[in-house]
Amino acid sequence: MSKRFRGKPCIYCLTNPSTSTGDHVFAREFFPETARADLPKVPACQPCNNEKSRLEHYLTAVLPFGGRHADALANLQGLVPGRLAKNAKLHRELAHGRGLTLTEERPGLRVPTMTLPFDSDRLHQLVGFVAKGLLWHHWAVALQPHHDLKVVSLTKFGEESFSAFLGLNAKQRVRSNLGNGAFSYEGAQGTDYPEFGIWRISIYGGLKLSGDPTAPMEEATALGIITAERQFLQRPNVIAIFR
Template identity: 35%
Template sequence: MSKQYKGKTCIYCAKPGASFTGDHIVARSFFSVNERENLPQVPTCASCNSTKSTLETYLTALLPQAARHQGDVSDYWANSRRRIEKNQKLHRELRAGVSTSSRVDAMGRPITETVMPFDSSKLLELSKYIAKGLLFHHWQVVVPKDQIVHSQFMNDAGESNFSNTIDRLQMIAADFPSIDVIRTTGLIQLGGQAVTYEGFFSPLDEPLSMWRLNFYQAIFGIPGVNETTSNLMMHIPSKGRGAMATQVEEDCPICRQAAVFERIGSARKHFQCEHCGEFVVASLAERWLRSSLNDGRMDALREKISEVAEDQLLVIERDPIGGSTSSTTYSASIMARSEALRG
C-alpha cells in the first residue's frame, strides 16, 4: 500500500486519519485492461472501501452488458459474462429474472431479445461516492460527513438543465470578476469514452457542486417501451442546505406585517406567514437589495448562487421525467448480450 493514502481523511465519510488505502474513484474493473492508466484515486477507510467495492462488484458485472459507447464492445461483454458466471449468487438471481422481449426494428424486422433485471439503486448509490471523490480529486474539497448528496438519472431535458445551470453561474461570475465564483472541469473522458463526466464547484458556497456522469452510453429498459439512459446527475448542496428548514424575513404582502417566513416543503421560494398563515413567494430581488445596502453583497451572492443550483434540483424533485427517473427504488432492465443467461 502506498503511504500517500494512509492516515489521511477518508474522502467518502470525512473521518480524519481513517484512510488505509487509495481507492479508484471509478473502479478499474469498469474499463478494459488497456484503458486503466491514470485513473484518479482518493484516500479511503476500510469501511467505505468495502461498501463501495460491493456496489462495484455488482455493477461491473452488469453495466457492460448495455455498453454502446464505441463500435466494438465485445471485450466489455466478455468481461461481463466472466464476472456473472464467477458470481454464482448473482448468476442465479439473473437467471430467475431473465425474460424475452419482442419488437420490430427500424427496418420492420421482428427481433426477440433477452432482458435481465438490473437494480439501478446501486448505480445511484455508487454515483454519490463518485461525486465526493471527484470533488476532492479536482479541488481538494472534503464533503462533510452528514452532508446530503442527491443522485438521479437524467434524460435529455435534465442534460439541458445541467448545461443551463453552468451557463447561469458563469453569467453571475462575469459580474464579479474579482471573486472565485465557479470552477468547472469541462468534459472528462476516462478509458476512451467508457466513462465520461463533467462538473462544477462554487468555492464561494463550499461544497456546492454538481456533476453529470455516464457509463458506456448505456440504455436501460426495453427499446421503444421504457428506455432510460445511464446519464446521472449528482448534486452536493452547500453546507446547511441539505436540511429543509430555512427562514427569511419579509413584509407579508397579504397582511402587511413584518414576519419570519418558514420554508414549507422542498421548494426554497415557498414560505408561510407566521401571522396570517398565507403562503407567499419570497422576493430574491428584495433580499439582494437589502443585503447590498447592509454591506452584505457576499452573502447575497452566495444566496444567488445557491438559488441557481437549487433550481436544477427542484426540476428533478417535481418532474421525474424532465430531470430524471427519480426514485432510488427505481428498477430497470438491460438487454442481455451474454450467452451465459440464455437457455
C-alpha cells in the first residue's frame, strides 16, 4: 500500500489528514478496466472520500447514458447494468423518468433521443472536487478558506465566452486527456495568485443533459470552473457569467 499520502492534509477540506491511499481525482469506475492506469491521485481524508464516492456512485451509473465517447458506450454496456442492479432506487428513478425527445444532431436532422432525469447539482459538486484535485495534482496548489470555486455547464453559447477566459494571460497551462479522451481538460493558472484558475472539463466527448424541464434538451459541451478568492466570485459581473 502506498504511503505517499499518509499524514498530508486532505486537499479537499484542508482539515483532516489524508488516508494512506489518497483519492483518484477521476474515479476509476468512469473508465473501462483497460484504461485505468496512471490516473491522477491526491491526498484526501476519509470523510471527503466518502462524500465524493457518493457522487461518483450516482454519476458513474448515469453519465454514460448522455455521453458520445466510445468509452461511454463500453461503460454503458459493460459496467452500468451491474451498478444499476446493485442500486434499485436509482434504477427505478431512471426508469420512471425516462422519456424521448427530438434533438438536432446536425442542422436539419432531428433524431429521437432518450432522456433521463438528471441531477446536475451532483455533477457540479463532483466537478468541484475534481477541480481542487487538478489544482493540486498539476500545480501543488490547495484552495484556502478565503477561496472558492464556481462550476457552470457550458452550452455552445457559454463555451464562447469561457474560451475567451482560457485564452487570457496565464502563468501556467495544462491540457490533458484520460481514457482516450473519455475525460479531457485544460486549465490556465492566473497571474494574480496561484489559486486563481480557469478549467474546462469535457466528459465522454460532451453530454446531452436535460436538467431543466422547461428547456428540454440543452447540450452541455463541457463544464467550466473558476477558482478564485471568494470576494472576486461574489462580484456581480462575475456572478453574471457563472449563472
